[in-house]
Amino acid sequence: MDGTYKRGSWEEVMDWFRKRSLWMLHYCTGCGAIELPPTMTSRYDMGRFGISPMATPRQADLLLVTGYLSTKTLRRLIYTYEQMQDPKFVIGFGSCAINGGMYWDSYNTIKQLDKYLPVDLYIAGCMPRPEAILDGFLELRDRIESGKADGYKKYKKNFEYYQKNQEAVLGEVQRTQ
């Protein structure tokens, strides 16, 4: 994070709106997805923070990587990430996104998420509880407010670094525009 960059007042107003209505992409990649329905529904309701699941990457601006990632899913996740609109944020769930977690010696899961996608926030816990997920969302909101959540800018800046890592694991990755 290169600290808060100089932001015009218009950007701050926009961040206030972006903070209030985060649209989460309805794509459960790993085992953390079992804790999402309780967070979305009546008990730990995340709708009251303006976070609602969206069907398509075009409309969503928050990508949840719930748990581990197999190489096959990584390829599709990169396509999804590139389809999303620009101020986009990525949250990594659980220890599997940080250092491979319980499947550290599995041949098919990736070990570090932020070598392939710029991650703004990690939520700890091998399948974090709904309260932890909500706390993670609130933490992301404060980061957006203070302008620190700028993963998407980082992705543009050192695109070659990410591309090199992705090619290393996946072989040729087809680029959308």
Next chain:
Amino acid sequence: MNKKMQTEIFFGPNFPGVPGNYGISYNFQGDTVVEAEPNAGHLHRGFEKLMEQRIWIKNTALVCRICVMEPDINEMAYAMGFEAIGNLEIPERAKYIRSIILELARIQAHLFSIGGNCGAIGLYTASHTGTLARDYLLDLFEEITGGRVYHIYNRPGGVRKDISDETFQKILDTIDELEKERMPEFDHLIFENPVAQKRWKNIAVLSQEKALEMGVTGPAIRATGLPYDVRKLMPYAAYDKVNFEVPTGSNGDAWDRLVIKRDEIFQSINIIRQLIKNIPDGPVNLDLGNGLKYKVPAGSAYVKIESARGEFGYYMVSDGGLKPYRVHVRGSSNPVGLYGVVAELPGTRIEDVPVWAHSLDVCPPEFDR
């Protein structure tokens, strides 16, 4: 059905209507699916390879991560396989507690799948209340085992720790509340809803011969009228000491499967009551000496138990070493998720693909392992 009239759709991994991380790419003409192809493997973590690297006791923590909806089923099957090869006899009380945990897991899985089914046809209010009812059961699990969803509780040789009396009382209260307030609510909202009935009746029909030939088990085969339930066919844990009947349907469509799931919740409730009423006391698990050095004698065993979705089998082979030689997991939605897509989907309408997937309970981590 010439080729150029068809368009291809990836009902793929990133899609709201799909149960879990799994893709079906089908091409359709007009409104009906012409041919479909499963595209599985997104959740493959190589469990069987990892299990060969870890000693016997360590695998219990790994095993419950295989199927996300029902962690206890995997722990139980692994423990039973472990005891089957070494033919250990676990104490009576542990058997009772194991059955209670399994029945609670079954209720939770059924509530989740009812919620999922309603989500597939757009009745979001029911999926909200379904998940809410399930949440109270997760609190119960947290009370007993410490974990919300992954509770590494059924250890080989018994159960990790005993259940105190007030926890039993809490279980009984939650079940009564579930039966008295939650289930009637579901009946009004889901089962007496004319529009829902129209969306579920004779959709995704699975005939009896096809179900038998495909090796489908669980609510899907009971919907076609055959009362096959592993708890009755090969009783394990404390199921032979409990009387319950197996609900069956008639014409094997999505509606019958849902009604069966609903009746099974009631059956599980009265099983738990019977279990808690006459639970013997005594030790809760077999002490196997130092767990880290325990060697299972050479041999192999195929063990199967009744999960909420059907028969869940473990084939375990041990060559007498510290680590299991080979463990093969047979998920209960294997036939449906892979072969079912190729055989059953052509001919259904597009709107019914998610209904088909949810009602037959396709659980992708089971066949990806």
Next chain:
Amino acid sequence: MGLGVKITSRIQKRYGPPFYQPYINVMKLFSKDAITHGFIFDFGTIMAFGGIIATLFFIPIGNWSLYSMNGTILLVVYLMAISSLGMAMATVGSGNPLSSIGISRALTLMLGYELPYIVILFGLIYKYRTSSIVGLVEAQGISWNLFVLPIAAIIAFTALLGMMGKKPFDAPVAPSEIGSGPVVEYGGKFMGMLMLQHAIAIVVEVGLFVNLFLGGADNIFFFVLKMFIVWAIAVMINAIAPRYRVEQGVLFYWKWPLIIAIVQVLFIIF
């Protein structure tokens, strides 16, 4: 709109988002950049948006109404078709198979609910001998059409559900089957414009219903109150009803409402 989401979430036993949430969503969407799919895509969206605003002019809101010459009802029904055609052009331009299925469903559903709706409108025109909405509002005076022709009001309400794409008939926008139908390819700004268009469409349709059947109020406040009541009922039905398949929806419309509508018209003529 915001209150609608609040009511649905209350039914689902949870606190919904704050009632001003739609405004925040729209502002946020305008702050995101969007990917266009060529000229047809942009033109279609603007056309849909323009069509709806044009329809808005002809609906008398309270006692203020812009045009009160004859034939406004037919004009309104025609203009409403314009906006959905605009959206259809945009989605076809976006080239995603999912959205083309969605839009083909929307048009077939439109066929479904237009038929009984038009039959009833003819009934009304014939009864009051005037085809301008304002004329109809005065003709009702104190005895609202709701009580004079109750059956027509119920059928118009079901058609209203179809028009707004509320739950029993929201096959075109079904998220679980075709990834939220026509709006699959709509990015930031386009999505914002589309949400505004949807909000104004609701105002138009419910306003039309209130004018025709609830006697249109004399000042703005009453009008908004009536619209809210009708809207709340529609939202409650939306919360508890699952989704019809398209052909079930159309069949539903053509089976009972059409027959009753024809009976209603005959009843008016004699």
Next chain:
Amino acid sequence: MRTEEETMKLITNRFLDCNVKKLRPQNLEAKVPESITIDILSHLKSHGYSHLATISCVDWIDDNEFELAYHLFSYEDRINITIQTRIDREKAKYITAKELWPVAQFYERDIHDFFGVEFEGNDNLEELILENWNHTPPMRKDFDTRKFVNEQYEWRDYHEQENAD
């Protein structure tokens, strides 16, 4: 409702050198030579063993053989039979059981993915679970997953806190 002993006789009197033994109540295990497995499967299927739970494959690397285990279950007799056959590890080829149980083609495809066993008669054997995987099939004993992981991915470099107070 045949008991275990009758089922054992059902196999032994029909086929010659296959020893069937009873592991636990309601569980039988039959070691069968490679040549007659498919006939035994169809014979059992006609006698009520209609449910094929799954086909598993075990890699006995020290005696250089793969072992295919077919798990059958009969709803009438409530007996579970595991038919185990040994096939050579190098030229790993076997006949498909697709005609008896169409669902077997996907179990065989799964085994082909992980062990590299060829099944004639099973037309689509392309990758089901893994994606463009060109190393040795992963579930074989000679594939070491930890060595593979270390050279495929680098580990996060944990910089120790200097002042770990």
